[in-house]
Amino acid sequence: WLAHGSGALRTPMVLPPVADHPDKVVLENYDDQDYGYLRVVATAAQLRIEYHPASDGGAAKTPDDFVTVDLASRKLAHFTG
Secondary structure (H helix, E strand, O other): OOEEOOEEOOOOEEEOOOOOOOOOEEEOOOOOOOOEEEEEEEOOOEEEEEEEEHHHOOOOOOOOEEEEEEOOOOEEOOOOO
């Protein structure tokens, strides 16, 4: 359950920027009924974060959602492993 102040979050929701940084984060959707886990893969050049729902079972290897960030440019990228 995600809570912000006294109420639940609604999507989409733009979260306020941190300090003077121009980037913003948008919460587009979430699942508050089913749980899962995050798998984080880090290389010297990239960071990849994957979401795997527990309902997929232990044999499933494909994430439902993922993001890869190039650490040098701080931009989204294709994962090169």
